[in-house]
Amino acid sequence: MRDDRAVRRHREALAGLRGDGRDGTLIGGPRRAGARPPRYFTVHLGFAATDPAVAREQAVAYAEALGLLRPELALGAAALSPADAWHRAERLFCDAVGPDGERCADVAGHPGFHHAPGPGGLGWGDGD
Numbered sequence: 347m348r349d350d351r352a353v354r355r356h357r358e359a360l361a362g363l364r365g366d367g368r369d370g371t372l373i374g375g376p377r378r379a380g381a382r383p384p385r386y387f388t389v390h391l392g393f394a395a396t397d398p399a400v401a402r403e404q405a406v407a408y409a410e411a412l413g414l415l416r417p418e419l420a421l422g423a424a425a426l427s428p429a430d431a432w433h434r435a436e437r438l439f440c441d442a443v444g445p446d447g448e449r450c451a452d453v454a455g456h457p458g459f460h461h462a463p464g465p466g467g468l469g470w471g472d473g474d
Contacts, residue, residue, distance in 0.1 A: 386420060392429055400449055402426055406438050422449055 391408065395401035409424040422441030427434050440450040450456075 386423070388423075390432070402436075402438070409438055421451065 355397040368398035392406060392409070393401075393405055405424070405426040408418075409421055412423045413419050422437075422439050426438055427436065435456045440452050440454050440456060442450040444450065
């Protein structure tokens with residue numbers, strides 16, 4: 347005969363927690379009726395570099411290459427930080443919003459401007 351004392355103790359413990367004696371999971375179903383809206387997530391990739399400038403150049407190359415392979419990636423949100431200090435992350439790309447809703451895909455700190463005179467003016471170009 348099989349010894350099922352552990353299974354019986356588990357059922358008794360669940361019944362004591364629930365109070366109604368039913369077997370089953372204590373985890374309820376989702377509270378929302380429909381599907382959840384998509385959210386953004388971040389992947390952290392580590393690599394070695396000799397100094398921060400080289401690391402920035404490599405990170406931009408990795409991000410652009412991944413963007414070619416997977417166009418759904420949000421490259422404007424790509425950032426670089428030291429491996430032990432994620433709170434010091436710096437953006438890799440400009441990502442400024444242009445006058446027609448397009449976004450600047452150049453590297454952060456690139457030469458040129460993204461402003462124009464007037465309220466809410468936003469321009470593109472190398473300036474004067």
